Amino acid sequence: MKLLVNLCAHDGIISHYAGVGTIVRRYVEVIRKILSEKSIDYHLNLFTLEFNEKSMGYNKELWDYHASLDNTSLYILSNGTKGETSFGNIENWLLASKNVANEINKINFSDYDYVLNLCNDTPFAYLVTLIKNEKNSITAWIPHSTGKIYDEDMSLSDEKLTINERVKMEQDVIDYINNHNNTYAISTGIYIRNHLINSYGLINNIDLINGELLFRNNVYTENNRIYEIFKEVNNYDSIILSLGRAERYKNLDKTMLLGSKLGIKPIVITQQYFEEQPIVKEYKELAKKTNSLLFVDEPFFLPQYIVKKYNKPMILLIPSEREIFGLIINEMRRFNKDNVLIVANDRGGLHEQISDGIDGVLVDLNDIDSSANKIRKYFDEETIKKMNFESQKKLNNNYNLEKNFDLFFKKVLGDEYE
DSSP states (O other): OEEEEEEEOSSSSSBOOSHHHHHHHHHHHHHHHHHHHTTOEEEEEEEEEOOOTTSTTBOHHHHHHHHHOTTEEEEEEOOSSTTSOSSOOHHHHHHHHHHHHHHHTTSOGGGSSEEEEEEESGGGTGGGGTSOOOTTEEEEEEOSOOTTTOOOOTTOOSTTOOHHHHHHHHHHHHHHHHTSTTEEEEESSHHHHHHHHHHHOOOSEEEOOOOBOTTSOOOOOOOHHHHHHHHHHTTSSOEEEEEEESOGGGOHHHHHHHHHHHTOEEEEEEEOSSTTOHHHHHHHHHHHHHTOEEEESOOTTHHHHHHHHOOSOEEEEEOOSSOSSOSHHHHHHTTOOTTEEEEEESOHHHHHHOOBTTTBEEEOTTOHHHHHHHHHHHOSHHHHHHHHHHHHHHHHHHOBHHHHHHHHHHHHHGGGGO
């Protein structure tokens, strides 16, 4: 079989600043591994959007790495922001989709047995409707968020652009998918699958459940700043750790309040979109009131280093009010730590990853007192060890990305893939 894969993403190819970037990096790695091991004649095209050195998440090392891969070509196209942001607003999304479609549609699909087009997240949703639909092509949108879930969206900063325009675009894309052969939406979890079906009327769905690359060790970088911060963190006999971008729905303030209630040192790690972002100012004020440690715009892999190296009792809290899946739970399970109790707000895709009281704890952070009381019941050495044992079973059974991608390939490529 001769296969062409066109992978389109705004983050994870020449930048890395969000969960989308994390999963896209994994897609690149696992696609190449599976296809190479099966001796499939493949080529991988990576399409992304222009960046400049001051853009959030710009990563020259990642750019150089992806540009150096064999059987791989890298395309960097404009979304109209002149590199200021790879996300942007609706106008940027439409322009990006048109520019990428122009490049893909120049390709002679008949040179391949199959052409697989994977369009990641909102900036490439509309791309699905623009790529030529031929008998040997499979095109799919992979939504990592939707306007109906995230009713506050910093990308829609222009007063003329409303969340309703985003929802309408997404609905138009789903309607297109439902009415065209070999065109799908890909669900990365149970929650998003049900959401797309119930809220958008999706019919043509394929699952590609998010997961971890269990065939290799966790990969992350360390530096002197990480070592310096960890020295401070390691002074405390127990900690409660949370991380996330500086957005209201990430609910990071609840970590400080909960830690204060539990008498456990709160550690909050966040990335701001711009200097003096108002919500970060609020975090700093609350950190003082709750005696929390707040780290802003620190090295990307700081949380991973803390989880790996901190060996005293620890709570890893995922406090998000809305989360389609959330990669943090399984990413931290990868470290296989018997001292880490995983706790999540009982919302959305967080709920599906944790069996309450078995491999983690689910709480309602709208009630800090009851959440604290529930956590106290499980925050002991023996219970945490038992939960970690169950966590490892769930990680291997449900969230092995190589296995999940193999199932996806079997579904879309059929007998020739076997």
